[in-house]
Amino acid sequence: TFFADLEAVVVDEWHELMGTKRGVQAELCLARLRGWRPSLRTWGLSATLGNLDTALAVLLGADAAGSARPGRLVRGEAPKSVVIDSLLPDRVDRFPWAGHLGLKMLPQVVDAIEEGRTALVFTNTRSQTELWYQALINARPDWAGDIALHHSSL
Incomplete structure (x- = not known):
């Protein structure tokens, strides 16, 4: 068969x-x-x-x-230590809620990823995932091949 x-x-x-x-x-x-x-x-x-x-x-x-x-x-x-850290802008009223949502936070996100051995970054749409991946690779070209982003509804 x-x-x-x-x-x-x-x-x-x-x-x-x-x-x-x-x-x-x-x-x-x-x-x-x-x-x-x-x-x-x-x-x-x-x-x-x-x-x-x-x-x-x-x-x-x-x-x-x-x-x-x-x-x-x-x-x-194996025992695990989990740290949940939400990155928010200093002033939410000036935060752009349309278009490239959150990309102004790129430097803070890069810093947070660099601090930890592993990190999960959540986005709310597939297009946001693709935008964030490209932004992260542009900010840190040496991460190409080492990071992966996946969209999933929570």
Whole structure:
């Protein structure tokens, strides 16, 4: 068959699919693949799942007898220190709320990124993400290849 050599399937951002129509389609596809490849390994990835046991059970599905497939949960439990820092202009009444929203804060954002080993910068639209990426690369060309921006609704 077409999937004769398939050994594993990785489902990224499982929390985004679980409980949705697309998630059900993914579950059906996985069930079909397991019919052809009973020993198929399935990995689900997510950094933001709440009920891990339910997510594991839904991802692995049931075997032919209707019993839950055995699985193992792997989670990172290293202690982490998280610092949340919102950068705001000194005077909000002079802050441009249209057009290139926030780009006047570029120097402060660059400084904040340089201070930390890792940083997440949130934007509210895809176009803002693209503008910020270009602005950051223009400000720090040496960051090209080291940074990535991704738009996502919060």
